[in-house]
Amino acid sequence: MFKLDEKPRVFLEEFRVKNAPDDYGMADEKWDFKKFTKKFRIVIVRMDKWEMEFDLIGLQPAFANAFRRLMLSEVPSMAIEKVMIRNNTSIIQDEILAHRLGLIPLKADPRLFEYRLEGESEASEFDTLEYSLKVKCTAKSQNKDTFKPEDLYENHNVYSSQIKWQPVGNQASIHKEQDVGPVHGDILLSKMRPGHELDLQLVAVKGIGKDHAKFSPVATATYRLLPEVTLTRKVSGSDANLLQSCFSPGVISIDSEGCAFVKDARYDICSRNVFRYDSIKDAVILSRIRDHFIFNVESVGALPPHIIFIEAVKILRNKCKTLLEELNKI
Amino acid sequence: MLKNELKLSELPGDDDSGLTCRTYVIKDEGHTLGNALKCIINRYEDVQFCGYTVPHPAESKIHFRIQTEETPALEILKRGLNDLKRVCEHTMDLYETKVKEFNKT
């Protein structure tokens, strides 16, 4: 019988996902912080301004999941929360326009701001950012030969780049316009025609994704378990090609003798289509490593992804801290 | 929520069973903390049972129950929170060094 190495696994069977009988202490091992630090590893695979991929290896799914959840819903970011409408003669209704504005990602670093407390009506320079959007659509001097709106009208499309920052108090000396404005300048907010006018005052505050998805700092933050493909017997010839086609590109390679071998299962998509072919279905074991989490964090633009992760962990630590403080007081 | 309001309280009903059984109500918390904390406390030597529940999806609170052989539940809770804090701190440290390493290369 084929022997797999000592890792907690979950098998991807044809009709169900089944945990391996031996989980190497995933479920009932006693807690030991030292052991944890010894086992726990972090590998950063890919990282840029917007997106990163990293592995957390050797920890409980509860922790990995907690980090994922925190990144989605509790790491704060700035978003437009209030829209003061002085004039809106466009065809978009006030509420819808406000909703659209709220979903625009802002570059402002939420760490530089405080939460605006409930009941506090006065805006201060430490908790709010103010913007204005003033656009008026006008007809261009009549050009007879064209019917394209861009030739006929001025400002017939309102884009997020037209939002102007208005410093409150001392903000101008701390922040720069390019650091607090919208992340993308090409988000279409509204279409207008001559006579339509927008005159809005936008107020952005700090908030968390739990309250509204617009405050979430990530487009998505997710993880998956490391896939593993094991061949139990030799597969060669046309079966090898068939096998190769059942997995994502680069997972299965064929050597010079025409035998298939597993090259790198990391980027397999786990489609399990191999189970459709009786000739090769018995040659593979599909599984995933239960304590190897491949995280994928896509930032919305305000914070670089590695900061978002750090912030998320920090929030969990702070939660423990506040509870501990409270317990110690009693 | 007001700043001085307490996040933690006890659910009545365990007064007769000594200090070893307690159900704590943690306000404004959900599966994020509950599951992670449960994961740690469940693995402690002396713990008979540890579990949590979100009693109603419309309310933002969890019931966190600890049953031990001897150690007072409160102590276990403290230890759990402490350990979780240490896990977080360790993760942060390790992560930051890894990020630095990555940026160097």
Next chain:
Amino acid sequence: MEFSKKLSEWDNGKGLREPVKALEDKWKLVPSFLEVKGLVKQHIDSFNYFINVEIKKIVQANEKLFCESDPLFYLKYLNAYVGTPDLEEGFNITKPTTPHECRLRDLTYSAPITVDIEYIRGNQRVIKNKQLIGRMPLMLRSSNCVLTNKSDFELSQLDECPHDPGGYFIIRGQEKVILIQEQLSKNRMIVDEFKGAVQCQVTSSTHEKKTRTNVILKNGKYVLRHNALSDDIPIAVAFKAMGICSDQEIMQLIGTDDKTIKKMAPCIMDCHNLKIYTQTQALAYIGHKLKLKRYPSAAGKVKTPIDEARELLATTILAHVPVDNFNFYVKAIYLAIMVRRVIEAETNKVAIDDPDYYGNKRLELAGSLLALMFEDLFKRFNWELKSIAEKIIPKVKAAPFDIVKHMRPDLISNGLFTAISTGNWTIKRFKMERHGVTQVLSRLSYISALGMMTRVNSQFEKTRKVSGPRSLQPSQWGMLCPSDTPEGEGCGLVKNLALMTHITTECSEEPILRLACNAGVEDVRILGGEEINHPANYIVFLNGNILGVTRQYKKLIKIFRMFRRRGLISAFISIYPNHNQRTVYICSDGGRLCRPYIIVEKGLPLVKQKHINELKRHLRKFQDFLNDGMIEYLDVNEENDSYIATVEADIDPYVTTHLEIEPFTILGVCAGLVPYPHHNQSPRNTYQCAMGKQAMGTIGYNQKNRIDSLMYNLVYPQCPMVKTRTIELTNFDKLPAGQNATVAVMSYSGYDIEDALILNRASIDRGYGRCLVYKNAKTTMKRYSNQTSDRILGPSRDATTGKVIKAHDILDTDGIASPGEMVENRQVLINKQMPPANVTPVAQGQIQQIEYKDVPVTYKGPVESYVEKVMVSSNADEACLIKMLLRQTRIPEIGDKFSSRHGQKGVTGLIVQQEDMPFNDRGICPDMIMNPHGFPSRMTVGKTIELLAGKAGLMEGKFHYGTAFGGSKVKDVCKELEKHGYNYQGKDIFYSGLTGEPLEAYIYSGPVYYQKLKHMVQDKMHARARGPRARRHLRCVRPPGQSLLVPRVSLVRAGRERRDAVRVQAALPGAGFNEHSAATYS
């Protein structure tokens, strides 16, 4: 044996011929058909026929008006016209108008009816042209409507949506549809069994009369029964009264075989017993059985009973059979055929007609209904003119009597307007009284409006519990949608037209008569009974009347069909034989259902691939196919005489005569929205047909210009990922009503039992299911007879503080709330005041202090609204009209109703944070979780395929098609998924959002088109502050076995699903709304 062996040697075992190759893209004929015929073309065609042709005929039929007090006086109508839509602004001043102006200003979209007249004034003959006699409500997009033949740009200038189908009326600002009415065809013999007795019934209908004649078997004898007769007349007496006096002649007409003679013998005996031998005796006998005539003839000359009986036989009994100069021969033949049919049906049950058969039905459209109404009103108009003339002419007057001055256009206008606006069709001369003929056009969604235009209403009583008329008739195939019918009392009685159905308008009989004669039809008037009934002869009927007799019926039919295909006679004339009755029927009347088919000759369809290619390159249109004789229209009766292949492969070279254009056209507009309906359990498609009409979305490109009393719009409507051909043909993809939600089929949390859905909070935050609800507030400022009028005052101020009071907070200085303001409960929108009724008018110049009464228009509702726009205008009575549009934006909440396109409705059971939702390897969280228990009992396999096809479409970046009886194949769709690395079956690995561990099952997930239905919690919650049973807050569960006194105002009105959702909340541990938890954990 030998032969078949040789045959297979000869053609290499292929059989006699290769199977017919399928025509590619044959469905392109459907849009080409709809281009000319449109979805509501039947309404518009029928109305056009009425205002351009029939109205002239009606006026001509009633052209002369005489006066008994002055024999020289007359009034003659020379011609009649219906003009273009305009508004009367003051005396003799008119202004052209547009439909949208009429909608906004509560006006009627109508055009003047003018006539050219010739009459006597004094001693002069006067001709007057363009005399107004009334106003005709105009159907939108009819020939006289301003919208016809306008480009999309021009339509937008008129504030009209280019996709609006038209076909309805605007009466006092309300959009009204005259529903299609279904009824048994007139002037046809129907043999049925009534209380065990066989009878042959004919409902005759002419312009003057509508009567019913029966031939019944009564005590072994045949009798004639009619409403105008107090008693049944023995059939032999009737024949004698018609001049067929000898018994032999009677028997020859009916039939001379032994069976018939045996059956008829008692009837003939009867006649002898009554001692009736001559026509006069027979007429005298009938004359004494007449019901009392109510109105003595105008001339005052009293007629003898014999004359009256003769008159009755000529004009009332079998009124549609013409009698010239009291020559009853044709009528006698007709009556003889009726008797023969009864005799035949007695022994042969096959000869009994099925009244539910669609060949025996006619559909009445707006045009013919309005024609009935107009003729009635026009007759009344003339009668009134006549009585005025009779009253005034004898009086000596200074000026000569001018009848034009006494013409009141109001009579006809108001008659037509009230008929359409109330839907009560009362026509005195036919004793017709129908209710609910018209309905308000439902503008809930584009599809609901379109669905209403294709609705067919049956005259059958809705409360009767018989299954016959309600069940699906095989002859409905292709004509009426098999899925689209309501549940409950209207089930099977209210139907909808299929996509390619056309309803005929009547066409002239003249060319048919000539063609028939040339094709060898012999006139019956020159033939005796023996010849007519000769077994080799076929009797030819034209629209229910006997045309003649032919020996070569096959040739006759062939010639007619050839002429029709050549375009020499109207394409809608149908001809078909009935071999049991040995008759050939030719029909050219209006209201028949028909639909186009490809003609097949010698086993090959006449439409070839090259023609389709020409069609694709726009070198050919549908009409060209008709003109070239490749496609023809068949009505239900002729369809039954044809062999129609559904697909090319079904063509049998020896019998097939026609080929179906596209099988999906057997469905209607609403059922056409369902993807893969052929994979669903049939009632599910029916449910979707009902729900598609409640889905909110877009109602038209002009929706922002409308001020409707209720309008629902989706903020971000989407075109479905899985389309159907019908969706494209009906423009549903341009005016959609729903959104594509990523659905995971799994159970979650227990708040999803009984079809409840779980929604993703983040999806809602990003705009999923967000909708706009528009309501209006309106008022008019009336002027009263006592020189007073309503007025509007600016906002009132508090006496002490000088501040504007709260109720008037949003009022502008003119006393009307300004646009953009938020209105709360009980705030005033329009601060109107009314003068008291008892103020007496005062002389000019005097000012009287009047105590005005406050009658403000206030806003009511627990949730605030925003004023979108305010309109100030004037209505038809010149009174000031103020309309205000109020808007609410609603976000999905627990209890809101959603439905997929497969009759699977459900309410939101729980809204879950994104992080709690399950997620897959790619980090995708579903927008919605649907419980898999919804599938086994509902058997909506179509939905699972929609999900799969939608998912593959996302990967490829294209729309898949789920067209009925076709569409993308599951196999291909799965291949596509596999190509993109997805699981072949569409099942993915998901992780629990709560614990972070992989779920034990693979989850079927992908996009499904979901509709938000109009039923929302916010509209259904009603509560009162005080009263008994105040403790029963939201939970309204009756204790078992205990009857409750239902409070006058019920606390909660809950639908079944919503009630279940509440139960879910109650059934789970710890559930219950806060009161519970407050009590337990202090």
